[in-house]
């Protein structure tokens with residue numbers, strides 16, 4: 155789901171609910187009008203009074219005006235009482251700010267921003283473990299305090315963890331740096347990039363996340379079969395693009411140029427990209443064209459360390 159789609163769906167959902175509420179309200183009023191003669195009489199008298207009051211107000215006949223206004227107040231109360239008896243209340247809006255229209259002063263209301271954001275997060279959660287990969291449940295205890303070479307993977311990963319949290323806090327779609335997270339399988343790269351993705355989506359940023367093989371295959375299919383480039387354009391224009399597992403995709407000359415165009419265009423416009431990969435720097439150099447590799451070498455490169463956490467967790471069971 156693209157961000158644009160999430161807004162269209164949120165607006166359409168709200169319109170549908172509003173249509174239903176209005177139709178239910180209108181049907182109840184029409185039914186009351188038909189079945190309750192007093193209600194029908196009061197309604198017709200009220201509309202007559204409304205027109206009369208307008209005419210008399212212009213004429214300046216205050217005595218008559220007061221009499222008509224008194225009758226109107228009484229009839230309005232009687233009408234209210236009938237509506238109350240019939241349990242017909244005013245339409246209750248989900249959002250009082252925009253009265254469920256989705257717009258305030260020509261701008262999209264906050265209720266739609268929130269709904270669209272939730273749709274995007276839910277859509278992403280359907281395919282990836284977004285819920286279990288948060289900052290809150292990133293367990294640094296899986297990284298050893300001391301390793302054979304006398305370094306501390308835990309201390310080192312704690313600094314990477316902190317850096318990721320700060321990246322979110324200070325995120326600026328035109329200033330934040332691009333990062334390359336490199337390391338073996340299961341050392342927390344996907345977990346931390348998903349945590350970043352979730353937090354930024356939750357702040358309302360336009361983040362696109364996907365494993366390289368899905369992202370590029372989808373773009374290729376769209377380009378050659380549907381003759382559109384919506385996914386490619388979305389990847390170029392989003393606030394943050396996260397490519398997981400670079401190296402897991404099939405590299406054709408087309409994918410090479412796709413990858414280059416995406417990262418180059420984003421670099422030129424100052425938009426950040428985060429890439430996860432199991433590949434070593436040397437492998438990146440041989441797998442991709444020199445112009446792709448040189449772009450990636452310019453990213454802020456973070457080396458993830460530790461053992462495969464998935465295996466560690468499995469061995470605990």
Ligand SMILES: [Zn+2]
Pocket residue numbers: 249250251252253254255256257263264265266
């Ligand atoms: Zn609203």
